[in-house]
Amino acid sequence: MRKLLSYLARCKGRMFAGFVLKIAGSVAELFLPLIMAHMIDDVVPTRSVLALSLWSAGMFLVAVIAWAGNVVANRFASKVARDTTERLRADLFSKTLGLSARQTDEATLPSLVSRLSTDTYNVHTMLGMVQRMGVRAPILLIGGVALTFTVDPVLALVLLVTVPFLALVSAFVAKKGVGLYTRLQESMDKMVRKVRDDHTGIRVIKALSKTDRESRSFAAVNDEIVRNETRASVITGVTNPVMTAVLNIGMTAVIFIGAYRVAADRVQVGDLLAFTSFFTVMLNAVIAVGRIFVEISRGSASARRIAAVLDLPPELLPEEGEPDESGAYIRFDGVTFSYRGAPALENISFSIKKGESLGIIGATGSGKSTLVSLLLRFYDPDCGAVYIGGKDVRSYGKEELSKKFGVVFQNDFLMAASVRENIDFERGLADEEVERAAEYARAEKFIAAHEGFGGMLTARGSNFSGGQKQRLLIARALAASPEILVLDDSSSALDYKTDALLRKTLFENLPDTTVVLIAQRISSVRFADHILVLDGGKMVGFGTDEELMRSCDEYRRIYRSQHGEGGEEDA
Numbered sequence: 001m002r003k004l005l006s007y008l009a010r011c012k013g014r015m016f017a018g019f020v021l022k023i024a025g026s027v028a029e030l031f032l033p034l035i036m037a038h039m040i041d042d043v044v045p046t047r048s049v050l051a052l053s054l055w056s057a058g059m060f061l062v063a064v065i066a067w068a069g070n071v072v073a074n075r076f077a078s079k080v081a082r083d084t085t086e087r088l089r090a091d092l093f094s095k096t097l098g099l100s101a102r103q104t105d106e107a108t109l110p111s112l113v114s115r116l117s118t119d120t121y122n123v124h125t126m127l128g129m130v131q132r133m134g135v136r137a138p139i140l141l142i143g144g145v146a147l148t149f150t151v152d153p154v155l156a157l158v159l160l161v162t163v164p165f166l167a168l169v170s171a172f173v174a175k176k177g178v179g180l181y182t183r184l185q186e187s188m189d190k191m192v193r194k195v196r197d198d199h200t201g202i203r204v205i206k207a208l209s210k211t212d213r214e215s216r217s218f219a220a221v222n223d224e225i226v227r228n229e230t231r232a233s234v235i236t237g238v239t240n241p242v243m244t245a246v247l248n249i250g251m252t253a254v255i256f257i258g259a260y261r262v263a264a265d266r267v268q269v270g271d272l273l274a275f276t277s278f279f280t281v282m283l284n285a286v287i288a289v290g291r292i293f294v295e296i297s298r299g300s301a302s303a304r305r306i307a308a309v310l311d312l313p314p315e316l317l318p319e320e321g322e323p324d325e326s327g328a329y330i331r332f333d334g335v336t337f338s339y340r341g342a343p344a345l346e347n348i349s350f351s352i353k354k355g356e357s358l359g360i361i362g363a364t365g366s367g368k369s370t371l372v373s374l375l376l377r378f379y380d381p382d383c384g385a386v387y388i389g390g391k392d393v394r395s396y397g398k399e400e401l402s403k404k405f406g407v408v409f410q411n412d413f414l415m416a417a418s419v420r421e422n423i424d425f426e427r428g429l430a431d432e433e434v435e436r437a438a439e440y441a442r443a444e445k446f447i448a449a450h451e452g453f454g455g456m457l458t459a460r461g462s463n464f465s466g467g468q469k470q471r472l473l474i475a476r477a478l479a480a481s482p483e484i485l486v487l488d489d490s491s492s493a494l495d496y497k498t499d500a501l502l503r504k505t506l507f508e509n510l511p512d513t514t515v516v517l518i519a520q521r522i523s524s525v526r527f528a529d530h531i532l533v534l535d536g537g538k539m540v541g542f543g544t545d546e547e548l549m550r551s552c553d554e555y556r557r558i559y560r561s562q563h564g565e566g567g568e569e570d571a
Contacts, residue, residue, distance in 0.1 A: 008127075021069045026066070032059060115306055140282060151271045155275055166247075170289065173235060198218070243289070247279070330514060349384075357529045358514075366535055374393075418453065435453070
């Protein structure tokens, strides 16, 4: 909540004005029963039409003040809630983009999506409710009890007895509600994850006829949400009926005792009617308090989840590193890395010069993509160092390092936009650069067949084939003329001929670009200047194709399995 208060501080002027107006409107509302009691007990018996008209006009004026104060204050409250939530959501989105890969893994993408959507909405609702009713309801409740003492202290004491019970109910709900709504939001994270996974893999689910299984899996997550929401609703739902019952019991006692006091001429009829009016005002205030506690419980849980992300310390900041004197352009020096204690790479050391090509090959899970993630500094190694251009990657600024790379990942994405926009990617590139990149990626022919560079892609590029999408992604990586081109299994959907022509075009037209190729097929990497062979996170071979065929058993095994020579035995 402290983080949320820092955002509200920017709107303190508008909030103060809203509070003043809300207080004025609420206090004016409290005086209406007193005016009514005075008119019944003192003005009506005089039979003076003029006096009755004047007091009626005064009562109408007070009612207008109450209405206007509340309406204007509510508008201020809505604007404060809207502007605060807008800034909060913008900062949270910016923070998620700046999280390190490790922090994103720990928070999980579905949870970050949930915090950006559901949690910010809950905070918005809480802020609006607290400003609109959080001021008005306590004034009506406490002010109503206080003003009843001016009417008849004996009857007021009867109502005052109910206050401790109301406070106990409110404290109980406030204590239990936050934890229950936190668990509910965690269940919502699971729901987002489930829906996201199913929508991403919908074709596979349908192809394997697993819709019933996924429906049952979704039902289990849905049931968990229902259980958590039921628990939270039962606890917070206690507020209104219990508070109303306590007040009704108190009001019954007031009517019962008041009847005797009217009969004994100790209380006037107008005073008793004022009491019933105050009771109605207080009952509405109690109902509002119940709603406020529900929203505060929900909003507080969401605010804590948002603050947990906003308060994450920045990682991967530039830091001083020892310079590399080897003369290599890219060098890994004794690099070891693990994901949450699970080893991924162990003691990796190699180097290549500027303009050379590096092929990386190995079985699934051998650490190929992890190695590239360290090169891009998505993670920092547990041990060792990664150097680019003679500098430790940890000594580069984020923008400085990212500008060196053009990257195509395994599961990259295309926007529902034009071909040109997908290749340019809002970098402000010239048309010549976009067209040259498409030519180098051997994509110009099918782009022309799809209405040219102005042709539109559907969501995730579904109107293009897998190989065409990969070449568009390669064109995007090439468009800004990067110093280092990383292709992470980006030719898996290409036929052998297209793959070979693409590699030939890259090597002929980008002699000064250092190319890092990750592939499952030996044919995609065997013509690289250097080939790194990984097995179980360990470096088992490094050299040219000829050298590895002589010295690396794992490389020969992969070659035989892909060329039909002893494949079954090796498998």
